[in-house]
Structures are given as structure tokens and as C-alpha cells.
Amino acid sequence: MTKRAVVLSSGGIDSTTAMAMAKSKGNEIYSLSFRYGQRHSTEIECAKKVARALGVKAHRIIDIDLRQFAGSALTADISVPKHDRADQLATDEIPITYVPARNTIFLSYAMAWAEILKAPAIYIGVTAVDYSGYPDCRPEFIKAFQTMANLATKTGVTRETLLKIETPLIHLSKGQIIKTGHDLGVDYSLTISCYDPEQDRSCGQCDSCLHRIKGFKEAGIPDPTPYIPIKA
């Protein structure tokens, strides 16, 4: 039987690269995306394009409304911080764009689907290098989630197959991630990173855009992203 893997997909560089890596290991891919009160639907559209491009077996999009609890720039009506240059990136603080419990909720849904599919793996594109200060991107969080997941499910009780949370990007820099995906044939023009895009163009100034720009530079690969020109 083909190995199955549930892959969390945001339509960004990291999750798309993680998906390509899962596929390159012979997994049948089940991709999972979330509408969680983002201010833009562009990333869902990118996730759909990525799913088609990578030939996934199924792609599910789940609606979750984190706005009910309020409290973050990505879901509430407060401004995303902008910078002029990459060296202004915050590195040690938890940013305002942090969404409480987001990865925990995403992984919980993935766990439900993995159990039904009898998929022994969930792929998530978190990285502890160049990461944006989110507590739920740290390796110790992922490890604790995996332990919990194997106690939460039938699978865990019967010990037929233990569920593994795969984080193939965990020790890669953005540049290394892009290089890896590029070598696997990923078309990054299908992906988006921007927290605040206008139509199909990225702002080029939010934390996520700055990481992307820096990443392509480090990888030595041309950045296919259309950016909004910066006003003087």
C-alpha cells in the first residue's frame, strides 16, 4: 500500500517545499488548508494551485473562525507591521501577527484526518531557523504534540501505527528551503508569503515578504514574486 501523508498547506514557500519533500519520499499527499479569518483569500488560491501542481490525492479546506476570540493582526482589524529593510526584522520577540493556538488547531484537524486515512505522517513546514518567533514553531512544541497525538487516537491506543509529525524544514534557513524546493522542481511563482497583499502583488515590506526576499537572495535563485513598488 502506498504511504499516505497529510500535509498542512498555506500556499507559502515553507508548506509547499515540505509537500514536495513528502512527495519525493513516495507519499500519497492529502493536503489540508484553513480559512481562519485571514484578511485575504490569496493564500487559499495559492494552496489550490500548489495542490494541483503537485498532484495531491485530495485537498480539503477547513473553515475555522479564530476571530471569535480576537487578538491578532492576522485575524483582527489592526495593522500588520511594515519595515523598510530586512535588517529591521524582529528576531527575539513574539510578533503581533502571532495567532494563538494556530498550529495546535491546524495539527489537531490534520490528526483527525490522518487517523481516518490511516496515514502515519503529518507534514508541517515549520522552521526553527529564520522563524518569526512563534512559540508553536519550536521543535519542543512539535515533539510534545506528537506525544499527545499518539495518546489521543485509536491508532495510539492500538499501537498499529504511531503517528509522526514530520518537520523536514526544521533546521533549514529560508535560503536552504528555497534551494531544496527548487531542486525538487517547485514553481514558487504559485506561492505567496505576504501578510498584506493587494490582488496578486506582495507588499515587499512585511516580515514574511522580507524573509522571502532574503531567502531567494541567499539561495541565489531569481525571486518570481510580483511586489508592489515601494513608495518614496
Place this chain on the structure above:
Amino acid sequence: MTKRAVVLSSGGIDSTTAMAMAKSKGNEIYSLSFRYGQRHSTEIECAKKVARALGVKAHRIIDIDLRQFAGSALTADISVPKHDRADQLATDEIPITYVPARNTIFLSYAMAWAEILKAPAIYIGVTAVDYSGYPDCRPEFIKAFQTMANLATKTGVTRETLLKIETPLIHLSKGQIIKTGHDLGVDYSLTISCYDPEQDRSCGQCDSCLHRIKGFKEAGIPDPTPYIPIKA
């Protein structure tokens, strides 16, 4: 400052008793219920009545659609098993009414809200006695979730307040739960247990009804539940 507690509320005996216990300890209660593709909305109505009766500060109802992943009697279109007598209750198998990852998903949302409220506790009415064989009701699951939760959140990173998952019913039998709630003034006529009710009447034959009937008998307290008469 008043202590805050997020309480998972299904409108049933267990979560209602857990809520009464949280309140009796001086907590300000934030109750959280889920519409998850149940075949009946009765339990949401009961959760609302319970929230009013116990004077909660806020009650949120979250829509989650586990039907997208299929696979359980409570969310899909397959029959709930019925029994004639309490001694036919399954005790060692995982029942068909098990919903994959349900408690994990519920607790993940509770964790998001707790973080925003800076609430140091989440109450969940799971019990390891008289429990229905669900893996995600076991103490070891709860402990693992708590560990994960404190790594997932800002709170956990800054160590301001650690989040505790409170399970005040974990070692109580159904009879003891009912006795405890009764002593705290809980009106169990507001609650429902049935997996398959018709209007406001319970079937009296599903696992959950049988546990309820047995519980009131053990507690020596009259059962206020309207049951559908069993056909000869």
C-alpha cells in the same frame, strides 16, 4: 483579579458538573461549545440553558465540520448502536460513536481562548471511570495535552502563568458526578446525554442514556430525564 476559567460545555451531565465545580472554586466562567455536525442541536440548546443557569461571563459556540473527514456515528450517516439493558454496555472497545481527535480539537480552541483571556485553567469533564472507551478521555492524554499547550503558547514561553487542564471528574463514577453536582445545586433537567434524541426526549437505549440512567440510580437521586417509552 478574579480567576478566569474556560469550560468546555456539551450540555451534558459531565461538563455541566465540571462547570459547577469550577464556579464553586470562585472562577469566572467562559463556556465553550461546538457544533460539529451532530445530528441534533439539542445539546447546544442545553449548553445555552446551562450557561444562563450558571451565570457564565461569556459563552461561545464554534462551528467545526468534522464531517469533512467522515468516519463516526456521531457525525456521519450511520446508526448509533442501541441496547436493551445497561449490562450490555461495551467497556473495553472503542465505540463507533468515537469522533477522531474531538477532544484535541475542542481543547485546542479552548487553549486559544484561554490565552487571550489570560485564563490559567481549562475545565473538561472527562472521566476515566464509567468512560466510554474514548482514547482522548484518558488521564495520560490530558497530561500530554497540557505539556503541549504550555509549549504552544506565548504564556508557556514567557512562563507568566502556566495553563492547567482541570479534570475534576476524572476519578468519579457517573453516580458520584451526579451526587457532586446535585450538592452544588445543578439542575440536571437542563442537560442531555442522549446520542439520538427525538425532540426533547431521550432514547433511553444508547450507551450515553444507559450511563445516565445507571448514574442517577447509583446517586439515589430521581432522574428528571424524559425518555421515549421502549417499544415492546
